[in-house]
Amino acid sequence: MSHAPIARAENTDDPYRWLENRDSAEVLEYLQAENTYLESQLRGQRELRETLFEEIKGRIRETDLSLPSPWGPYLYYQRTTAGDEYPRHYRCLRPADGSLQVDDASEHLLLDPNALADGGFIALGAFSISPDHQRLAYSLDTSGEETYQLFVKDLNDDSLSELPFADCDGSMTWANDSQTLFFGELDETHRPHKLYRHRLGSATAELVFHEADGRFFLSCYRSSSERQLVLLLGSKTTSEAWVLDAATPQGRFSCVAPREEGHEYDLDHGKLGDDWVWLIRSNQNGINFALYQAPEQSPQREHWQQLRGHDPLVMLEGISLNQEALVLSLREGGLPILEVQPQGQPAYRVQLPDAAYSLYVQDTLEFASPVIRLRYEALNRPAQIRQLQLGTGEQQVLKETPVLGPFDADSYVSQRLWATAKDGSQVPISLVAKREVLSDAMPAPLYLYGYGAYGESLDPWFSHARLSLLERGFVFAIAHVRGGGELGEAWYRAGKLEHKQNSFSDFIACAEQLIDSGYTSSDRLCISGGSAGGLLIGAVLNQRPELFAAAVAEVPFVDVLNTMQNPDLPLTVTEYDEWGDPHEPEVFERIKAYAPYENVSAQAYPAILAVAGYNDSRVQYWEAAKWVARLRARKTDNNLLLLKTELDAGHGGMSGRYQAFKDVALEYAFILKVLELNPQRSAE
Incomplete structure (x- = not known):
């Protein structure tokens, strides 16, 4: 199928509203046609997609045991096995010596989601x-x-x-x-x-x-x-x-x-x-x-x-407690900090090795435990479960997520940069690349990710899949824009309601900073975001399309004005506190000024891949479908515009781990095609 499907436009305020008729033959036919068109356009990428999938899968230990958690007379744990989409849940008797050694003789299978899923x-x-x-x-x-x-x-x-x-x-x-x-x-x-x-x-x-x-x-x-x-x-x-x-x-x-x-x-x-x-x-x-x-x-x-x-200057994000100590989860200077207050002893802060990272209390274990477990990871460091001795502050790495094949955390450099927004605000950027890519001081292909809503903090995380981009010479960066929670509650409030435009201009400022500093150039810059981050992507594409070469929007919330006017949809009424109620005239105008779907115009756009889930109850499938339909009708370029609708998936995409790798392989193959990059790895 060489020609893109052109959606019928009705002569109304919302010409593609007919795409909201879920389960109608015409809608399903259109979504299938878009899926077929995507496959035809990416036919040359089939082998690359398979290579990427095998690469990603090859880094993951397919048979693995989670760290057992002691509770009462038992150890509780999960085990993943090669070929299985889901981990199985087990318990065994707790060893008398206090170790975490699984006792095979008393092992009891509690739940096997693989058997329950039966392929669905x-x-x-x-x-x-x-x-x-x-x-x-x-x-x-x-x-x-x-x-x-x-x-x-x-x-x-x-x-x-x-x-x-x-x-x-x-x-x-x-x-x-x-x-x-x-x-x-x-x-x-x-x-x-x-x-x-x-x-x-x-x-x-x-x-x-x-x-x-x-x-x-x-x-x-x-x-x-x-x-x-x-x-x-x-x-x-x-x-x-x-x-x-x-x-x-x-x-x-x-x-x-x-x-x-x-x-x-x-x-x-x-x-x-x-x-x-x-x-x-x-x-x-x-x-x-x-x-x-x-x-x-x-x-x-x-x-x-x-x-x-x-x-x-310090956000108190949460508290974790047991009989031994109170642990405060703080956020200071854009980074998560844990402050421990042991019973009857002075407080201390947990010390960590990287400049930018993700850290939280994963498990306080039993109430009477002298230790708790922390989860720690950085852009260049796979997730670790660290045991913290509450009384002394001593840490022990109990488990590190394995990366199979050649991998050395020290061959990657993780950095924290700052961009200056339009109003002078300093916006954090977290970034990772192979050491030699940064030392070349040449503009590299760069993948910039953003979210910026609900006060969520997008702390740096490690990704097995992302290594496939880094190995091909990419830089990966996160724009910590206002609307997120990285710099406390004020940072969140400065990117919601009447200040929502700050999220978009911050993201643009981060992109410009990365270009001006020589990390990348606009013809090598890809951007990505999902859900409310998809709204971010849709808005910046309308506002500064020439800055970017490619964009990926996952389950994107791009039809925000129409959705917020429909109180019967899931989440709408609760979301008024985030976006405003468009039944109020000034709020209507404000949302209309940035809503991605409304603001698609006759201009050149970069290559775009949009992915939606047909059963998604949070962001309806038609948001992406209507947006793509309007883009096809109005844009003035010949760049690739693709829509993939997972016809049996929800907000999180398909449910199994292998299916998720296939989705990432598709996205990466799309980016490599658009940037016309050699699909082979640049460095082993």
Whole structure:
């Protein structure tokens, strides 16, 4: 198929709205035609795609054992096997010597998603062992729509019951009697809005809480101490928590602090000294949050006492606690910092080897453990699980994600640069490349990634797949634009609502900085982003198309104006706090000024690959389809414009690991074709 499919345009305000008629023969025919056109245009890349796929797969240890987690009488762990799409879940008896050595004789297979998937789509939601270790509660999504079926497996005889509830959000939280489960239900916009209590053996569930406000999402979790249950309600700007003693699950949840617009807080339960207390993280005295404590029996706001004040330069992102210490997750200068406060000893900060990195508390293990596990990675360093001795600060690398084949972290250089935005703001850029690529001081092909929404921090991460680009002489960079959370709450607020344009101009400033510094040139610069990052890509393509050679937009949120005007779609109402409500005239004009779909114009665009998931409940497949249709009709160039719709995938793409590698291989082959680069590796 040599000619691109041209979508029918209706004579209306939104000429491609007909593409929203899900499951109509005409729509499916058009999406199939686009998929066929993509394959015909990339026919010459088939061998390269296969090479890239095998390369990526060849770096991953296909048979692997996760680090076992000790809990009660058992070690819990996962094992992946060559040829399997999903890891299997196991447990074995815990060794008496305190080691993490798996005991084959007592190994028990708890769950095998490969058998459950049977070749189709599957995603595991909850995986929750009861406090008495007798049962496993788990939930499955078999369509990609993020709606789950609930199951309870008896681990004494492996008998299984499916719970008779529909429209579940996938969460399952045990009370301490190991008989009572709390689970969430989704409303018609796919928002978790009801919490139910179910007692095993009964055919019904009792409604515990209904959140009627469409901006608030409901969730339920066990505290670190395992002694309390927390029901948390959150919008983008406001929260409200209710608590219940986990030993009395039939009781009523009590409210900690009634919602107040703009007040965000979350809480956990544990020990300070000999006392059981609540620890509360709240922004009541400043946008970067402060830390409070309250007695176990009276968590209400009037009893909060400040433990750590607000700091305008340091964001308090979270707290992790066990009996030995309180660990604060901070963000300072754009980097994550862990500050440990051991019981009765001075506080210290965790020391790390790289200039830019990703770090978080992966697992606090059991409440009475002297150690916790950290996850650490950098652009040039595969993820490590580090054990931290809370009392001394001593670290031990328990496991590093293996990279098979030739790989040496030191042959790559990781850097942190800063770009100056239009208004003078300094925007961080994280970057990695092979040492010799940087020492050549010649413009190299560069892959620039961005997100910039919801206050999410895009900390540097390692990627086995990315090595296929770096080995071919690419530089990889992340633009930490406003709208993300890298420099605290103020950084997020400066890139949302009426300030959203900052996200786009920051990204453009990063691109210009990388070109001006000689890292790349506009004819070798590729950009990429997914979801809200796809909106970023769509907007900068309209604003500065000549800066870029190629763009990849994954499940892109490019039809923002129309989506935000449709309150029946999942997520719309809760998203007003991020983008604004376009039913207000000035907000309508503001979104219309940057919305990618609305602003496609008669100009030359770089080569573009858009990828959508037909079952995606967050970003509907038609956003990418309508955007591509309008681009085809209006653009003045002959550059490649491709749309791939995964007809059986959701927001996260296809569900298995091998399928994900195939998606990346397609994207990389597209970039290499557009840049007319030699597909062979530049360095072994």
